[in-house]
Amino acid sequence: MANYVCDGAGLSCTFGLAPGSLSVLPSKRIQMGGKEAANIMDFAPMTNISDFGNCTSLINPVVAAATAKNMGVLEPQKCVPVVVAPWMPGNPTVFETSPPALTDQCINTCMWMGIIQITNPGQMTVTCEPGPDMSAMIADLQAQADAASKEMEDKMDDLVEEAKKEKAEEEAKKKK
Numbered sequence: 001m002a003n004y005v006c007d008g009a010g011l012s013c014t015f016g017l018a019p020g021s022l023s024v025l026p027s028k029r030i031q032m033g034g035k036e037a038a039n040i041m042d043f044a045p046m047t048n049i050s051d052f053g054n055c056t057s058l059i060n061p062v063v064a065a066a067t068a069k070n071m072g073v074l075e076p077q078k079c080v081p082v083v084v085a086p087w088m089p090g091n092p093t094v095f096e097t098s099p100p101a102l103t104d105q106c107i108n109t110c111m112w113m114g115i116i117q118i119t120n121p122g123q124m125t126v127t128c129e130p131g132p133d134m135s136a137m138i139a140d141l142q143a144q145a146d147a148a149s150k151e152m153e154d155k156m157d158d159l160v161e162e163a164k165k166e167k168a169e170e171e172a173k174k175k176k
Contacts, residue, residue: 006038038102049108
């Protein structure tokens with residue numbers, strides 16, 4: 001059984017270093033288990049989806065720049081999730097006049113390739129039939145993220161080598 005997700009649910013991101021949480025604005029007026037119920041449209045970064053501590057994704061330009069400055073050694077930076085699409089897949093059988101309900105089997109992605117999952121639904125009393133199996137989609141998203149990270153690591157290695165060469169040339173000029 002899947003659980004419906006409510007305000008205060010726990011979240012995790014594959015590139016985040018800390019757990020996050022989901023906030024549901026009280027304007028929804030739908031409650032489950034005594035808490036505001038979430039739907040798939042509760043995906044606004046920093047309003048609904050909190051940060052995850054520090055980000056380790058090299059696709060994130062802030063992390064990539066800090067890592068390049070640190071000569072290729074990963075330098076995690078403050079997480080600012082960039083989520084631009086609703087949670088998927090949701091459960092349309094509950095809220096007839098609203099977007100589909102959010103269940104603990106739903107996932108979302110950050111623009112920096114982090115896979116955001118629900119680790120704790122925020123309530124355990126209201127359950128539903130499970131939706132489609134998301135494991136294949138999660139595996140595919142993780143493979144895409146891994147490939148993109150590898151590509152960024154390769155580019156980062158090239159940038160580090162180039163920076164080392166430039167630094168060596170500058171030092172050689174100073175000695176002359």
